[in-house]
Structures are given as structure tokens and as C-alpha cells.
Amino acid sequence: MTHDMSQYPLKLEGDNVPMVRFQNVTKKYGNLTVLDGLNLDVTEGEMVTIIGPSGSGKTTVLRMLMTLETIDSGVIYVDGEPLTHMEKNGRLVRANAAHLRKIRSKIGMCFQHFNLFPHMTALGNCIEGPMQVLGLSRKEAEERALELLDLVGMADKRDQHPSRLSGGQQQRVAIARALAMRPKVMLFDEVTSALDPEVISEVTSVIRGLVDQHNLTMLMVTHQIGFAREISDRICFFYSGQIEEQGSPEMLLDNPQKERTQQFLSAVLEAN
């Protein structure tokens, strides 16, 4: 990497350090540029929703933050520390596996297709990380997991395997599983897209509850504009790898300034 790294601070310091910062982040798949010099700050406790046409790079933003994808240039910071890089002799170099694991522990993620571990019960899914990664005893892990399963309304299904749960139920367990790791940042990647319309609300109401109850920083990718309007502090409209326009839900949804935003929103409204 011949990229000049001196423009990136080793650490973010001072007041108002964002919980998440994307600084000049670029991601390419071959010739295709998925993200093009992305700059995005997310404040602690903020709920930011990313909307945009498919292929605009919105899911990639979450996947890079979860370190499921590498980045080609730029730096991602989490809680003031670089995630994609680490300090070595006063310079930023690519993060090694140990550094990634350390910073990644602040991030949790829920997926479109839930990705529960099918060979474990709902409770088993939720205690796996706390026991295997955080080193909690089974008793501690189960207490924590049951509290969270209760929060998502799934305590009575704790001994069921995912194959016996509906999509909405699986997604709620997946949210509990992610929360059991006590992340500072939660990522929701189209968590209602694979659900039947009648069960979407059981998942959105759980997420709505998180906005109220926890001082969690959240990034969400969704196609549900109504839900985004209701719970987001800020909405970013992505178009071909860049933030085309962003603002409060009222600003962006009711009074979009850019033509592409207007086109996208009217197309989405028409589809609904």
C-alpha cells in the first residue's frame, strides 16, 4: 500500500470523538468501485439509517465495519481507535488479526438472513459468544441471555432450535445474540427484508425499544422508509458509492435537495 497514511490520525482525541468514523474509505471489487472516498461520522448513541438503490454500497458500509470485508484505502475508526489499522512505530499499518478482534468486540451485527447457529437452541446461540469469547461462566451467560431473550420477547422459546422458529422469531433471537456481547455499535443489515410482511413489526418494535433503552450507536440499512423516518436521528442516501445527501428524516424525506434523492424516494413511494 503506497497510500500516504500521514493524513490519518493514530487516534481520535478531544471532545466529540465520533463512535464511528469512516475517513476517505474506498472499496473496490475488481474494476467496480463500491465505495468511493467515503467520509461518515456517527456520534455515540446516534441512530443512522442508510438508504439507497441496490448496488449503491450501503450494505458494504456495514460489512466493512464488521470486518467482513477489507477496505482498499482510507481508515475506519471505532470509539476513537483505528479498526482497519493499528499503530506501529508511530505509523498506521494494516491491522493484524489480534487488533481486529480487539476492536471488533465493540461491534455487533444482525443479518438479513439471521444466520443463527442451527445446531444450537435460542439460548445456546445467545450464550455462545459470552462463554467462548468473553469467558463468562455458563450461569452468568445464561442470566444475561435470558434477560435479553426476555427483552426481545423470546424467553419462552429459549430451548427451541432455529428450525422451529419463524423468521421474525429468529431475527429477534439474533438481536439478543448480538446484544449479549454488549457491543457499543449495533449494525442492522436489512433485518426485515427476508421477513413476511405480517411479522416485520415484531422485529421493528424490538429495534425501536433499543433506541429508547440503550445508549447504543446504531447503523441500519433498510428499505422501510417509514420505519427509518420514525426512529432515525439521521438518514444517509447512498448513490454509487457515495453519500449523495444526508440529514434528519424530515429534511431528507420531505424536502430532498438532490435530484437523485427525489427520484429514489418517489420510486420507493410508488412501489409502496
Place this chain on the structure above:
Amino acid sequence: MLDWKLDFTWEILPRLLAAAGNTMLAAGGGYVVAVVLGLVFALAQRTPSRLLTFVVRELVEFIRSTPLLLQIFFIYYVGPQFGLRLSPWSAGLIAIGLHYAAYLSEVYRGGIESVPKGQWEAARAINLSTAKTYRRIIIPQALPPALAGMGNYLVGIFKDTPMLSVIGVAELMHAANSIGAENFRYLEPYTIVGLIFLAISLPTAWLLRRFETALRRNMGLTR
């Protein structure tokens, strides 16, 4: 024309049954070697090291493309030239274990690849280490789809144990050959050997299928 001698049958049966014990021992021992070594072969091909992947890949291809009989002879007769002096039993178990490890590694590979990518991502999202991701998440899910193939090769290894008679392992075929040579009668010993093989492989295959279904249900993978 069919001149089956009952008293001869009773006379040789204990000897053949004893040899059947050796056959099962050879198959079981070889299978244990194959199951463990096969997993090593499969995982070695998934490490980031391109060199290791290449070497193991070629080794597996080499083993699969040459006859088992040759491998048995090679390890037993050529091994000593490289300081590898092995008893027939050790040489036999290594040869048959190595041979089937190559096949089993492909079965494991298929099983591991059948686990959806989302499982790896979910494991990463809760920050599991790579080793724990394999042990706790991937291998348990790769096992049920691999089980049918693993069962086939257990029966396969069992049917291939007669090849060990060529280096003097006293298994069923070896015993039948000796009996035939001593008595100039081959009908009874070979027929009985065939029946013993059937009597073991058919129930084994049936039990393995039952086991696979039970395992899937137990793991919650089916309703």
C-alpha cells in the same frame, strides 16, 4: 456339481470367524487413522498458506490416483529402504488409513463447503476465533452432510482389507487362502468369507443411515 461339505464348514468356521475379528480390527484401525488424517488434510487445504494448500492438494490427488495395492506394497517393501521398518499390521493400517484419508478429506471438504457463508459471518460478528469457529460452528454443521460419505468409506475400507493379505496380515482373506491351500478346497472358505462380509456390511450401512437421521434430529437441524 455343487459339493458343499458341512463337516468341513464347521471345522473351518471358528478359524474364519477369528480372522473376521482381525478384519474388523484392521478396518476399524485404518478408519480411525483415515478419519483423523482426513480432517488434517481437509483443514490444511483451507489455511491461508498457498504452499501448504498446494502440497496437500497434490498429495491427496496423488494418493487418490494410485492403486491402494501399490501403496501397501510400497510402504511395506520400499519403506525399509528409507529406514521405515514396519510390521505388516502397522504398514497395513498406515497404507489403508492414508489412502482413505485422501478420500475422506474430500468428503469433509464438501461438508465444510456446504455450511453457508452466513455462519462464518455470524461467528465473526460475535468475535469467535478461527479455531473456535471451526470447532463450535462449522464442523458440527459439516458433519451431518459428510456422514453419508463417511459411512460409504467405512464400508469401503472394510471391503478393501483383504488387500492387506498380500503383506501377511492375518485377516479373513488371508485365512481363507490358507485354508484353501491346506485342504485343496476353496468353495467353502471363500463362500463363507463372502457371507461374513455381507453379514457385517449390510447392517453397518443400515445403522449408519439411522445414525445420520438421529444425529440431524438431535442437533435440531431437522424439525
